Amino acid sequence: MWFDLIRLVLWLGGKPYPRMAENAERVMNQLEGKKTVLAVSGGIAAFKALGVLRLLKQQGADVYVVMTDHAAEFMKPASFAMHSGHPVSLDQFAPAHGWQMEHLALAQGTDLALVAPATANAIAKLATGIADDLFSTLFVALAQRVPTFLAPAMNPLMYGNAVVQAHLDTLRGRGVQIIAPRYGQLASTKEGEGVGRLAEPEEIVAEMLAYLQRVDA
Numbered sequence: 663m664w665f666d667l668i669r670l671v672l673w674l675g676g677k678p679y680p681r682m683a684e685n686a687e688r689v690m691n692q693l694e695g696k697k698t699v700l701a702v703s704g705g706i707a708a709f710k711a712l713g714v715l716r717l718l719k720q721q722g723a724d725v726y727v728v729m730t731d732h733a734a735e736f737m738k739p740a741s742f743a744m745h746s747g748h749p750v751s752l753d754q755f756a757p758a759h760g761w762q763m764e765h766l767a768l769a770q771g772t773d774l775a776l777v778a779p780a781t782a783n784a785i786a787k788l789a790t791g792i793a794d795d796l797f798s799t800l801f802v803a804l805a806q807r808v809p810t811f812l813a814p815a816m817n818p819l820m821y822g823n824a825v826v827q828a829h830l831d832t833l834r835g836r837g838v839q840i841i842a843p844r845y846g847q848l849a850s851t852k853e854g855e856g857v858g859r860l861a862e863p864e865e866i867v868a869e870m871l872a873y874l875q876r877v878d879a
């Protein structure tokens with residue numbers, strides 16, 4: 663928990679925070695009342711998903727967070743639960759909704775879905791329809807019936823791998839909106855710079871809003 667908080671404070675470090683507030687003032691409540699699934703998979707950028715959650719909430723979205731088991735290695739679910747106001751969904755077999763299966767309960771009434779960060783593994787599962795945990799089963803159940811966004815984040819060598827690009831093309835072909843990773847300094851300084859860094863939270867939410875405005879028009 664403390665580790666998560668320290669990482670979040672270091673990341674906020676002055677730069678993105680005022681921009682988030684500035685953007686939020688300019689355009690508010692564009693997602694008013696929309697049930698939004700924010701899925702977090704197990705990459706080093708998982709801490710940034712808290713910023714995404716904050717911005718989605720500022721836009722009025724009712725956000726339900728789903729984490730993979732590996733995401734929970736990077737961030738404590740409690741941080742997301744506190745900010746979303748809902749328990750975090752991790753376990754497909756948790757009896758959270760009585761008789762109803764967790765993935766179907768979550769899918770019901772969902773208006774929007776976002777995976778941020780999306781690992782190479784999460785992308786592969788979504789592209790091929792693997793359903794071996796709550797996260798992947800939920801996305802099979804959603805079946806792109808709602809606007810679906812994916813923000814990949816990984817090492818540039820992984821991002822450049824033809825198999826990752828082929829999976830992203832498959833998902834694009836099914837109407838999934840890919841929020842491209844950015845060029846920049848990677849988590850490990852030894853790796854230097856490259857394309858693979860997760861888009862900033864405000865960039866992710868801005869791309870979502872722009873897309874939703876385009877399709878509404």
Ligand SMILES: Cc1cc2nc3c(=O)[nH]c(=O)nc-3n(C[C@H](O)[C@H](O)[C@H](O)COP(=O)(O)O)c2cc1C
Pocket residue numbers: 702703704705706707730731732733780781782783784815816817820
């Ligand atoms: C320290 C660390 C950082 C990682 N960062 C990433 C990452 O940024 N992107 C990625 O695709 N995989 C990353 N991985 C590998 C994933 O955690 C691994 O592929 C895992 O199986 C993903 O599971 P999930 O997609 O179910 O969350 C990282 C692993 C470790 C140990």
